[in-house]
Amino acid sequence: MSETKLPRPTDGELAILRVLWARGDSTVREVHDALTREEPEGTGYTTVLKLMQIMTEKGLVERDESQRAHVYRPRATEQRTQRQLVTDLVDRAFGGSPARLAMQALSSKKTRPEELAELRRLLDTLEGGEE
Amino acid sequence: MSETKLPRPTDGELAILRVLWARGDSTVREVHDALTREEPEGTGYTTVLKLMQIMTEKGLVERDESQRAHVYRPRATEQRTQRQLVTDLVDRAFGGSPARLAMQALSSKKTRPEELAELRRLLDTLEGGEE
DNA sequence: AGATGTCAACGAAGCCCTTCGTAGATGCGG
DNA sequence: CCGCATCTACGAAGGGCTTCGTTGACATCT
Numbered sequence: 073m074s075e076t077k078l079p080r081p082t083d084g085e086l087a088i089l090r091v092l093w094a095r096g097d098s099t100v101r102e103v104h105d106a107l108t109r110e111e112p113e114g115t116g117y118t119t120v121l122k123l124m125q126i127m128t129e130k131g132l133v134e135r136d137e138s139q140r141a142h143v144y145r146p147r148a149t150e151q152r153t154q155r156q157l158v159t160d161l162v163d164r165a166f167g168g169s170p171a172r173l174a175m176q177a178l179s180s181k182k183t184r185p186e187e188l189a190e191l192r193r194l195l196d197t198l199e200g201g202e203e
Numbered sequence: 204m205s206e207t208k209l210p211r212p213t214d215g216e217l218a219i220l221r222v223l224w225a226r227g228d229s230t231v232r233e234v235h236d237a238l239t240r241e242e243p244e245g246t247g248y249t250t251v252l253k254l255m256q257i258m259t260e261k262g263l264v265e266r267d268e269s270q271r272a273h274v275y276r277p278r279a280t281e282q283r284t285q286r287q288l289v290t291d292l293v294d295r296a297f298g299g300s301p302a303r304l305a306m307q308a309l310s311s312k313k314t315r316p317e318e319l320a321e322l323r324r325l326l327d328t329l330e331g332g333e334e
Numbered sequence: 335a336g337a338t339g340t341c342a343a344c345g346a347a348g349c350c351c352t353t354c355g356t357a358g359a360t361g362c363g364g
Numbered sequence: 365c366c367g368c369a370t371c372t373a374c375g376a377a378g379g380g381c382t383t384c385g386t387t388g389a390c391a392t393c394t
Contacts, residue, residue, distance in 0.1 A: 171318035174305035187302035
């Protein structure tokens with residue numbers, strides 16, 4: 073039985089999820105500190121707390137309450153969330169064509185050659201496996 | 204210079220923009236009919252009207268009022284909007300790496316071989332210009 | 335002209351997201 | 365034990381998005 077589908081995270085929620093994916097399970101304080109580090113004058117502590125409480129209600133994160141400072145854990149992996157966001161965007165703005173999104177992504181910004189090579193390998197796999 | 208950055212369109216606004224890009228400049232009635240066709244029981248006429256009025260204020264569309272039924276025109280091309288959406292997503296969820304987004308896009312859905320070939324040509328161009 | 339239909343323009347309501355102030359519980363150092 | 369720091373919880377405010385009812389202007393058909 074897989075998971076009921078999680079809602080699309082908002083921008084603020086995604087910022088928090090990024091911290092959780094990078095640091096691993098964390099308390100509100102730890103998340104808040106991390107966010108403050110990358111953006112001073114960002115958001116206050118209680119704002120982050122409230123956000124994370126709502127994310128718990130939505131099922132985006134889980135909470136271990138056995139300690140006084142609750143520990144939060146993302147319920148979806150980074151990959152899975154990325155996949156969801158991408159398919160969303162493909163459907164909403166690219167007429168359902170992932171390749172068109174991919175091309176737009178590559179044209180717009182400079183990409184490191186190593187990543188291009190990796191992408192090429194993926195392409196080989198995809199083209200090889202058809203028929 | 205006149206290109207002030209346009210705000211990121213919401214889901215509803217994007218749906219309207221898609222119609223305008225596909226049909227060309229249109230009246231509210233034409234947009235509403237198109238939306239209703241692809242999603243019956245979607246939104247009412249006045250809802251679409253209001254949305255498009257707000258989009259005008261935001262600068263997402265322009266309006267020709269010389270006819271009784273105003274004619275709306277997107278202020279950014281589909282390409283440019285796609286580019287903006289992609290870079291946004293790359294920054295918010297892919298640590299700034301367009302290639303990782305591209306790979307996620309291709310892994311998640313089946314893509315037509317013809318599009319893969321096109322993508323490969325783009326890759327050739329990008330890698331070619333590096334030496 | 336009068337009836338009917340179409341249009342833009344508000345404005346209000348409902349919901350969600352974000353922000354923060356405040357209160358109450360809990361742990362900790364003296 | 366008392367005071368201080370830290371934490372969760374709660375609620376309210378503000379703004380943005382979406383929805384729709386209503387109104388008044390304008391056109392069309394008879």
